[in-house]
Amino acid sequence: MFSIGEMSRRTGVKVPTIRYYEGLGLIAPEGRTAGNQRRYGRAGLGRLSFIAHARELGLSLAAVRELIALEDRKPGAHDEIHRIAADHLAGIRGRIARLRRLEAELERIGRACEARAGAPCRILHALADHGACDGAH
């Protein structure tokens, strides 16, 4: 049996975060000591690793909750699981696309000012005037 600190050490998830996940119903200890301290088993460790890894990959806790529910209720529910993963991947691709547009725009804005001392910075001007932008953002 593992204490919450041991769980934290093994997964890299901080102690208060584990308790937070418990509050959300994502994980629960197998039991408690006489002194009310949480004790987890192998299954709990696996569950926490799952959550930690999903979070590292950027899935929301709502998505994690959904995946856990699917795993528990209907094992082998490929369609829903693949849909959640595909949605997440699409979200990531959208964010990459948006960030690339921002990157290009900021590069353009940064090049606009030759930094003459005393003159107002062209960057501020470019920020104030959306009409001067290349693409939509």
Added chain:
Amino acid sequence: MFSIGEMSRRTGVKVPTIRYYEGLGLIAPEGRTAGNQRRYGRAGLGRLSFIAHARELGLSLAAVRELIALEDRKPGAHDEIHRIAADHLAGIRGRIARLRRLEAELERIGRACEARAGAPCRILHALADHGACDGAH
């Protein structure tokens, strides 16, 4: 003079958000009507456009506050302004790099399951086992 609703229409910033910005000290109305309603002038509209555009480009409100302070206190402070913009650009590039790693990993995980009905989905397995991952994330 513009009402808060007019400001919202012209900049696309929602009314409660304008009030929120006011609470943070980023913008203030030029005055109030006898009935306590906010009234803004051209300068306020410019300021709000600036904030809106900076936000669209992903700058934090803290960065916006810093830029506004620089503009007010020392016009032509190129160095600081360019530094803020460069920091932001570096942050965006870092986020793009991270998202690309996630994208690759999720693609790999998604390909791992051939979706045999009844069998546990390999995606869940891949999520549970960080050791099976290619890169660091």
Added chain:
DNA sequence: TCTTGAACCTCTAGTCGCTAGAGAGATTAC
């Protein structure tokens, strides 16, 4: 001038995913 309806006011609380801290009690190693 009066009335209606839209816009406006302040205030509180909720979102997401944690994180920090207070103050008290439990466990473990020596």
Added chain:
DNA sequence: GTAATCTCTCTAGCGACTAGAGGTTCAAGA
């Protein structure tokens, strides 16, 4: 037995809003 470390619950804070309650003011038409 004692000291050090862990753990407990609870509350509040972060950023950047958003939603809603309950009440007031404005602008336009009759």
